[in-house]
Amino acid sequence: MTLYCATTNAGKLREFRLAAQKFGGEIRIEPVPGLSQIPAPEETGRTFAENAIAKAIYYSRFAPGPLFADDSGLEVDALGGEPGVDSAHYAGAGAGDADNNRLLIERLRGVANRSARFVCVIALAEQGKLIETFEGTIEGRLLDAPRGENGFGYDPLFLYPPYGRTLAEVSPEEKLAVSHRGKALRAMFEFLARLSSPSPGARTAG
Numbered sequence: 001m002t003l004y005c006a007t008t009n010a011g012k013l014r015e016f017r018l019a020a021q022k023f024g025g026e027i028r029i030e031p032v033p034g035l036s037q038i039p040a041p042e043e044t045g046r047t048f049a050e051n052a053i054a055k056a057i058y059y060s061r062f063a064p065g066p067l068f069a070d071d072s073g074l075e076v077d078a079l080g081g082e083p084g085v086d087s088a089h090y091a092g093a094g095a096g097d098a099d100n101n102r103l104l105i106e107r108l109r110g111v112a113n114r115s116a117r118f119v120c121v122i123a124l125a126e127q128g129k130l131i132e133t134f135e136g137t138i139e140g141r142l143l144d145a146p147r148g149e150n151g152f153g154y155d156p157l158f159l160y161p162p163y164g165r166t167l168a169e170v171s172p173e174e175k176l177a178v179s180h181r182g183k184a185l186r187a188m189f190e191f192l193a194r195l196s197s198p199s200p201g202a203r204t205a206g
């Protein structure tokens, strides 16, 4: 089965595909056809769920089958939950990962409370109708300088204490096993597997 996704973020797409290989069974992930020609919807929601649902409903109208969208970001306790839904554009429109990381380091200079979490909400939709949402989080601590080359976004600043390394210092498999996105994706694949296998109660006698 082909499951379509709608993301302009290459780091997310790599993680979607790795997750499908690891726990998606027969599912193949493909970007919605013609994604670069489809005008992006405005992300005006105040929660990850609102944005994920809006993206999934919007893009699913362009997909020949079920489609999911991911809205995710970093919540920093000492910053009252910022950058949150604005994580991709923390340092302004057009800002890249390095700009966002620099701004975060700056805002946390001298701040003792380093706790933060990544949150991911995935919404699954078909032909403009929401089917289900899935959520995952991962708790960590923010460093004051980047470490590691893997991953994307804020990974080089996000220390995951059980590994003693940042999410940019671990392998893609190690990140996926514990990450917000890995948990949400696993929940979605489990849901799809339940949908496609008939429940015992649905069998007819004889």
Ligand code: ITT
Pocket (backbone or CB within 6 Å): 006, 007, 008, 009, 012, 043, 070, 071, 072, 073, 074, 085, 087, 088, 100, 118, 151, 152, 153, 154, 155, 179, 181
């Ligand atoms: P799409 O909407 O096209 O999927 P986007 O990057 O604009 O791509 P979001 O609005 O969901 O997506 O913003 C997510 C941002 O949160 C992302 O750009 C990173 O800055 C941050 N982020 C999310 N997951 C992350 C992860 O696993 N590691 C590091 N940073 C992450």
